[in-house]
Amino acid sequence: MSAKTRDSRRRFSRLLAGILSLACLGASPSSLRIARPEESATSGAAADELRRSTETVLARVSAIRNLPAAGSVDIGLRSREEIRRYILARMAEEYPPEELELDRRLLLKLGLIPDSLDYPGTLVLLLTEQVAGYYDPKTRTLHVADWVPVQEQLPVMAHELAHALQDQYFDLDRLLEGVEGNEDATQAHVAVVEGEGLGLMLEYVLQPLGQSFLDIPDLVQMQKNQMEQARQSYDVFRKVPPFIQEALLFPYVQGARFLQHYVRRHGWPGVDRLYADLPRSTEQILHPEKYEPPRDEPARVEPPPLPAGLGGHWERIYRNVLGEFMLRLILDQFLEADPARDAAAGWDGDSVQLFEGAEGELALWIRSVWDTEQDASEFVEAYENLIRLKYSPAGPREDPDGAAARRLWRTETDLLILERAGRRVDLLEATLQGQSGHP
Numbered sequence: 001m002s003a004k005t006r007d008s009r010r011r012f013s014r015l016l017a018g019i020l021s022l023a024c025l026g027a028s029p030s031s032l033r034i035a036r037p038e039e040s041a042t043s044g045a046a047a048d049e050l051r052r053s054t055e056t057v058l059a060r061v062s063a064i065r066n067l068p069a070a071g072s073v074d075i076g077l078r079s080r081e082e083i084r085r086y087i088l089a090r091m092a093e094e095y096p097p098e099e100l101e102l103d104r105r106l107l108l109k110l111g112l113i114p115d116s117l118d119y120p121g122t123l124v125l126l127l128t129e130q131v132a133g134y135y136d137p138k139t140r141t142l143h144v145a146d147w148v149p150v151q152e153q154l155p156v157m158a159h160e161l162a163h164a165l166q167d168q169y170f171d172l173d174r175l176l177e178g179v180e181g182n183e184d185a186t187q188a189h190v191a192v193v194e195g196e197g198l199g200l201m202l203e204y205v206l207q208p209l210g211q212s213f214l215d216i217p218d219l220v221q222m223q224k225n226q227m228e229q230a231r232q233s234y235d236v237f238r239k240v241p242p243f244i245q246e247a248l249l250f251p252y253v254q255g256a257r258f259l260q261h262y263v264r265r266h267g268w269p270g271v272d273r274l275y276a277d278l279p280r281s282t283e284q285i286l287h288p289e290k291y292e293p294p295r296d297e298p299a300r301v302e303p304p305p306l307p308a309g310l311g312g313h314w315e316r317i318y319r320n321v322l323g324e325f326m327l328r329l330i331l332d333q334f335l336e337a338d339p340a341r342d343a344a345a346g347w348d349g350d351s352v353q354l355f356e357g358a359e360g361e362l363a364l365w366i367r368s369v370w371d372t373e374q375d376a377s378e379f380v381e382a383y384e385n386l387i388r389l390k391y392s393p394a395g396p397r398e399d400p401d402g403a404a405a406r407r408l409w410r411t412e413t414d415l416l417i418l419e420r421a422g423r424r425v426d427l428l429e430a431t432l433q434g435q436s437g438h439p
Contacts, residue, residue, distance in 0.1 A: 049150050050075055054142075057157045057204070058164075064203050066269050067165045077146035084128045086143075091123070106318055106354050109364045109429065111333050111390055112243040122240060129236045130248075158204040159197040166193060170275040184298070184323025187251065188279040195255020195285075196271060199263070202256070213256075214264055223253035243329050250325060254285050261288035282325035283347055298323075299349030299369050306355055306365055307417070310430060314363055318354035322366065323347065327379075334386040343382035346375025348423070355430075363430035370423045380405070380420050383427065387416055 054075055062069050078086075097120065104119040113119065134143050142160060144153055166172055175193055179185040202213040216222065227245055231238040237245065258279070263271065279291050281298040290296035303319050322330075324347040331340035350368035357363070370376040384407060387393065393409035393416060409416040417428040 046077070046150070050077070050144070053150050053154060054157055054161070057154055058161045060204055060207075061158050061161050061200055062165065064200055064207070064268065065162065065165060065271075067169060069161075069165060070168060075142050075144070078134075078143040079146055080128070083131060083134060083143070083145070084124075086134055087127050087131060088124065091127075102318055102354075105362060106364075107243070109354065109362050110330050111386075112329065113241050117241065122236070122244075125236045126240060126244070126248075129234050155201050155205050159201040162197045162200040163193065166196065166275075169272070175275065175278070181319065182321045184282050184321040184326070185280050187282050187323065187325065188285050191251040191255030191258060191282070191285045192274055192278055193255070194251040195257070195259040198252045198256040199259045214260060216260070219253055219257040219260065223249055226253070243333065246329055246332075250282075254282075254325075258285045258288045258291070262291075265292070282323040286324055287345075296371075301349045301351040301367055301369055303351040303353050304365075304367055304426075306353075306363060307428065310363070310415075311432065313358050314355040316353055317356045318352075320352055322350050322352045322368075327368075331382055331386060334389045335382060339382060343379050346371045346378065348375075357431075361431040363428065366427040368425045368427070370425065373423055376420050376423050376425050380407075380418055380425055383418055383425075387418065391416060 058069055100120050100123075104113070104117075107113045107119075108115055142164075144150075144157070163172065166175070172193065175189055179189070199213050202216070206212055206215075227249060230245070237248075259271070262274065266273070279285055283296070283298065284291040287296075298321075301321075306314055306316075324344050327347060327350070328340055328344035331343055335343075348369045348371050350366060353365045355363040355365065368379070370379060384396070387409060391409065391411055391414060393411045393414070395409045396407035396416075396418075397409075405421075406417065406419040413431050415428065415430045415432055417426070419426045
């Protein structure tokens with residue numbers, strides 16, 4: 001493996017999940033203590049109200065989840081500027097500029113963001129717009145927004161304290177650390193964590209009304225409603241590419257949908273077993289029945305070498321696993337939502353690699369396997385439509401070879417290959433900068 005290759009655990013979706021979960025990471029409270037006056041802006045009546053409210057919320061969340069709390073965590077109010085500085089510091093610590101740039105290039109090649117997007121700057125603006133609190137695991141302090149009345153923050157506190165309980169019993173650092181070289185599995189883990197947080201928050205809100213999180217009929221529609229509300233309420237969110245919006249909400253809403261399915265069958269105490277045997281793919285999150293026995297585990301796909309004959313010198317700079325959710329989003333940028341969802345639904349495994357040429361040109365090389373040959377054919381058909389819309393190439397030229405069906409396109413700068421052999425599909429999108437090589 002090249003020294004430049006990154007088996008990245010982090011991509012945009014993981015970055016968002018990590019930052020937006022900061023309000024809850026690392027806490028293990030049984031009682032909650034307000035930080036000393038010199039350490040916090042919280043004092044007097046506001047401090048008392050915050051402490052009482054948080055203890056009440058914690059007691060209810062613990063009762064719903066059947067997990068007694070233990071330990072302590074400080075609580076303090078923070079201004080927008082203090083929260084912004086903390087987010088910047090965490091991004092600088094965990095997501096260095098070179099990794100953000102690599103992610104940007106991958107997402108650009110996948111067609112998920114435009115070249116004009118200031119990727120790092122947009123992340124900062126989006127996160128500082130969205131985040132109204134954070135938990136600092138180093139100081140074990142939960143910081144909440146000083147511009148939002150305490151009573152309006154109670155549901156968010158329920159979500160945050162749910163994560164605190166998760167950390168005490170199941171070690172959030174381990175859960176959210178990520179799976180080396182498998183972003184898809186990482187996202188599945190994050191979806192369980194965030195799905196439970198959202199589920200417990202909804203249960204906290206609905207119980208006094210005589211209702212339950214388990215009775216919500218359509219969490220996907222709820223996601224659509226939330227997204228529309230966010231577009232109206234947040235300027236930065238409204239302007240970011242759809243991929244970023246979808247990735248922001250996935251671990252929460254799809255995770256909650258997965259958890260709803262699981263709790264209906266196993267009860268809240270049964271959720272403990274999830275953390276000993278986490279889902280291994282976003283496919284299992286999107287289709288909760290595939291997590292239940294007989295479980296549909298993802299196939300391991302070894303990353304193949306770049307096709308011979310491409311021409312020039314190429315160095316691999318990235319490899320990972322996309323998964324069903326990412327493939328759905330890739331198709332969704334160019335196709336209607338239902339065809340994109342259906343074409344990605346037969347996913348069984350994949351390997352994505354990004355190669356860099358001598359002059360900075362990029363080659364995207366994806367090998368995927370599908371549940372059936374019909375599923376593979378449906379994906380090929382959908383991706384062929386994507387290629388036509390993304391590149392407007394002439395062709396394709398077909399080159400049947402036994403069981404393989406190969407399609408090849410050329411533009412002035414790009415070589416595109418889509419090939420199916422049984423349940424396997426290979427996809428190459430290479431910018432050649434005038435090279436003449438053809439695999």
